Amino acid sequence: MYSLTSSRLMTGNEAVAYAVKQADVDFISAYPITPQTIIVERLSEYVSSGEVDAEFVPVESEHSALSACIGASLTGARVFTSTSSQGLALMHEVMYIASGLRCPIVMAVANRALSAPLNIHGDHSDIMGSRDSGWVLIFAENPQEVYDYIIQAFRLAEHPEVLLPVAVNLDGFTVSHSSEPVAVLEDAVVRSYLPRNPRPRLEYEEPSSFGVFALPSHYFEFKVEQERVLRRAGELVEEISRAYPNSHGRLVKLSKFNEDGRIAVICMGGTTGTVRHALKHHGLEDFSLISLKLFSPFPGKELLEALSEAEGVVVMDRATSPGAALPPLASNVAATLYEGGVSLPLLSVVYGLGGREPTLKMVLEMLDKAEERLRARGRAVSRMYLGYGGGVA
Amino acid sequence: MFLGRGGQGVVTAGRIVAEAALRAGLFSQSFPEFGPERSGAPVRSYVRISDEPIYTRAPMENFDVAVVFEERLLDSAIMESVRSGGIIVLGSESTPELPRGDIKLFVIGARRILEELRKPRSLNLAMIGALCSATKLIPLQHVEDIVVRRFGEENREVVRRAAQLVVSVEQTA
Numbered sequence: 001m002y003s004l005t006s007s008r009l010m011t012g013n014e015a016v017a018y019a020v021k022q023a024d025v026d027f028i029s030a031y032p033i034t035p036q037t038i039i040v041e042r043l044s045e046y047v048s049s050g051e052v053d054a055e056f057v058p059v060e061s062e063h064s065a066l067s068a069c070i071g072a073s074l075t076g077a078r079v080f081t082s083t084s085s086q087g088l089a090l091m092h093e094v095m096y097i098a099s100g101l102r103c104p105i106v107m108a109v110a111n112r113a114l115s116a117p118l119n120i121h122g123d124h125s126d127i128m129g130s131r132d133s134g135w136v137l138i139f140a141e142n143p144q145e146v147y148d149y150i151i152q153a154f155r156l157a158e159h160p161e162v163l164l165p166v167a168v169n170l171d172g173f174t175v176s177h178s179s180e181p182v183a184v185l186e187d188a189v190v191r192s193y194l195p196r197n198p199r200p201r202l203e204y205e206e207p208s209s210f211g212v213f214a215l216p217s218h219y220f221e222f223k224v225e226q227e228r229v230l231r232r233a234g235e236l237v238e239e240i241s242r243a244y245p246n247s248h249g250r251l252v253k254l255s256k257f258n259e260d261g262r263i264a265v266i267c268m269g270g271t272t273g274t275v276r277h278a279l280k281h282h283g284l285e286d287f288s289l290i291s292l293k294l295f296s297p298f299p300g301k302e303l304l305e306a307l308s309e310a311e312g313v314v315v316m317d318r319a320t321s322p323g324a325a326l327p328p329l330a331s332n333v334a335a336t337l338y339e340g341g342v343s344l345p346l347l348s349v350v351y352g353l354g355g356r357e358p359t360l361k362m363v364l365e366m367l368d369k370a371e372e373r374l375r376a377r378g379r380a381v382s383r384m385y386l387g388y389g390g391g392v393a
Numbered sequence: 394m395f396l397g398r399g400g401q402g403v404v405t406a407g408r409i410v411a412e413a414a415l416r417a418g419l420f421s422q423s424f425p426e427f428g429p430e431r432s433g434a435p436v437r438s439y440v441r442i443s444d445e446p447i448y449t450r451a452p453m454e455n456f457d458v459a460v461v462f463e464e465r466l467l468d469s470a471i472m473e474s475v476r477s478g479g480i481i482v483l484g485s486e487s488t489p490e491l492p493r494g495d496i497k498l499f500v501i502g503a504r505r506i507l508e509e510l511r512k513p514r515s516l517n518l519a520m521i522g523a524l525c526s527a528t529k530l531i532p533l534q535h536v537e538d539i540v541v542r543r544f545g546e547e548n549r550e551v552v553r554r555a556a557q558l559v560v561s562v563e564q565t566a
Contacts, residue, residue, distance in 0.1 A: 009412045009421070121427060142450075174450045178424035179408050181415050270450045277449035355427065360451045 012175040015143040017042035019150035022190040027072035029057040035084040062087040066094040073103035076201035085112035088126040099134030104157035105165040112172035121355020122172035124318040136166040137296040139268040148249030171270035234297035253299035261288030267316040300336040312374040345374040351386035397462030402517030407438035413535035499527035522555030
């Protein structure tokens with residue numbers, strides 16, 4: 001398998017652009033100014049140098065970027081865009097249209113905080129604001145996963161039974177701007193992994209309508225069908241990843257580390273690596289780590305299996321959900337446990353808002369206090385803000 | 394940890410070292426200090442090198458090696474953040490005393506090298522050359538190859554000469 005690959009140093013942003021280049025996209029549209037990343041800058045270079053045979057359409061806003069992507073996608077083109085933070089917030093309205101029109105667009109989101117106060121640093125607030133938009137949401141832990149998941153995202157999005165947009169999330173800065181070795185596939189290998197499947201599209205010869213008006217008599221059915229298709233996308237993850245030529249890079253719904261640990265820590269994105277490091281190098285055998293790669297559709301069945309031996313669960317959210325019972329990931333985990341008839345004490349940890357990256361010391365402190373909090377007065381749910389005010393609150 | 398000023402190629406330095414480590418068969422990670430970058434203001438970049446996969450993405454608070462591009466940037470906070478037994482590689486034309494006896498100081502007269510070679514903007518490359526000799530963490534040859542590929546043959550000598558001229562300063566403290 002290594003004969004197919006070579007390693008080179010890449011930032012998460014560069015890994016995205018390289019994967020998109022190899023995916024032979026036909027159309028890229030993006031708003032090219034802040035809060036954009038290097039991703040589209042690299043892609044525009046690839047297009048201008050002829051390394052990618054694609055239309056690159058710079059537009060005046062992210063709303064227009066995703067709108068242009070929808071138009072292109074409906075012609076049958078392979079389409080990519082990327083954004084961050086306020087840019088994603090501005091796309092919010094159009095995200096629902098992309099999924100409702102079953103456009104297999106792939107988007108990279110370098111996750112960053114939302115204003116106000118103004119902040120350019122990393123957290124998951126942006127994508128969590130659009131988590132009900134009907135997109136497949138994947139979270140990558142490092143530049144290698146970013147590269148592998150972008151390629152697999154195209155295969156999943158364009159699967160004839162799916163035809164849904166996919167967002168690959170990478171933590172702003174800690175993954176998007178960090179350079180690490182990335183094993184890349186040969187161009188030809190990627191091309192053969194991503195064949196062009198025929199799909200319903202706009203054609204002069206056979207006119208059809210997309211984006212029709214659906215009154216109360218039909219709208220409900222559309223939405224329930226869309227939900228069913230999103231679930232189906234989850235079922236197909238294994239099929240599309242099994243075919244991925246680098247077996248080390250296959251997209252999984254979740255991965256486990258330290259499987260025998262009694263207390264499971266669930267985390268998404270770059271911070272998962274810091275927790276992994278803490279468990280590995282500090283001999284914390286009481287804890288297992290579940291790195292969740294697929295957030296939507298939420299892999300409830302796999303999570304319940306992964307938690308079958310757990311005595312408690314720590315859920316790390318890099319976003320808040322003000323006014324809600326729990327933040328986004330914890331809320332999904334709690335609902336999954338409830339649905340599975342499993343009663344486990346749950347510690348909901350909010351961390352890293354606005355770029356307050358968890359230090360190793362903070363992670364160790366969280367783990368140190370976790371057991372005590374999980375057992376506190378027999379409460380089912382307890383809460384922690386990691387790094388708030390410089391400590392654990 | 395590399396510490397210099399915006400515009401001196403601090404981020405690039407980290408990236409070159411990480412790439413050289415990768416060529417040497419090691420695992421590496423490099424990242425800038427996140428946030429707005431201003432020309433002339435102090436800037437840091439960070440590199441982790443290991444013979445096993447690197448998982449952590451935690452910010453770095455302590456360092457085994459600090460490469461400080463100019464003496465005025467070497468303050469007490471930097472000095473304290475170097476681990477015991479660690480190394481400071483300093484760009485300086487003089488040989489300062491460190492308040493700590495448990496770290497090694499290497500000094501490179503980078504300015505003079507750059508003047509002689511008429512490469513005033515290659516301070517970062519001189520600092521990497523000095524780092525290679527001082528620490529033996531990464532082979533000079535890999536750094537030279539990367540530098541020549543990215544910045545041209547005429548910068549090879551900057552790296553080489555800095556590697557030759559870096560000196561260890563005995564600490565008495």
